[in-house]
Amino acid sequence: MIHPPFRRIVALACGALLAAGLSSAAPASAAIAARAQIQTPLVVNARWGGHPAYDRIVIDLRGFVPGATVTSVPRLLYDGSGQPVPLAGKHFLEIRLNPAAAHDDAGNSTYRGPRLQRTGLSTLKGLALTGDFEGYVTFGAAFDTVPYYRTFSLHSPERFVVDIAHPHPC
Missing domain, CATH: 2.60.40.3500 (Immunoglobulin-like)
Incomplete structure (x- = not known):
């Protein structure tokens, strides 16, 4: 049986990993958007x-x-x-x-x-x-x-x- 405090720690860790993954995706989409605004060479x-x-x-x-x-x-x-x-x-x-x-x-x-x-x-x-x-x-x-x-x-x-x-x- 998993103790309730351990579940809370696992849930918080999963949430932190998910948030980190989403925030690391933001710069990539920002880079794509910035490149789209750059004029054609x-x-x-x-x-x-x-x-x-x-x-x-x-x-x-x-x-x-x-x-x-x-x-x-x-x-x-x-x-x-x-x-x-x-x-x-x-x-x-x-x-x-x-x-x-x-x-x-x-x-x-x-x-x-x-x-x-x-x-x-x-x-x-x-x-x-x-x-x-x-x-x-x-x-x-x-x-x-x-x-x-x-x-x-x-x-x-x-x-x-x-x-x-x-x-x-x-």
Whole structure:
């Protein structure tokens, strides 16, 4: 048989644990609400550089680094029109940032980088801004060989980075 004072202690402890769980959930929902009020990050530039073992694409942002996906695609198309992107290559990557915009609330472009550019690098052959629509900004990158890459974010200032390894000769 459980003594009544022990029941009271157990009930108080359960209540305290429940209250602690609810209060710890509040900051998470507050963080989500605060992030929703933050403006969409703006894409302001894209650049590239060649290094001894890799080529690098850097996308400069104003705000925070949004979610990003990098996907191998059979060809590059402009968002919206579906028209082919005129970059020579045999292999292509699509880089999609969301939420992001390359324009301000008035519709003025915030993007000052190249829209379509051949690079002349050993691995990365070209880069193009292929879309800025409904919270997505998309870039396409062209290669002659299968691109092996890694992605990461850098901060202060905010940047999304794609490093593409140079193929190793056998």
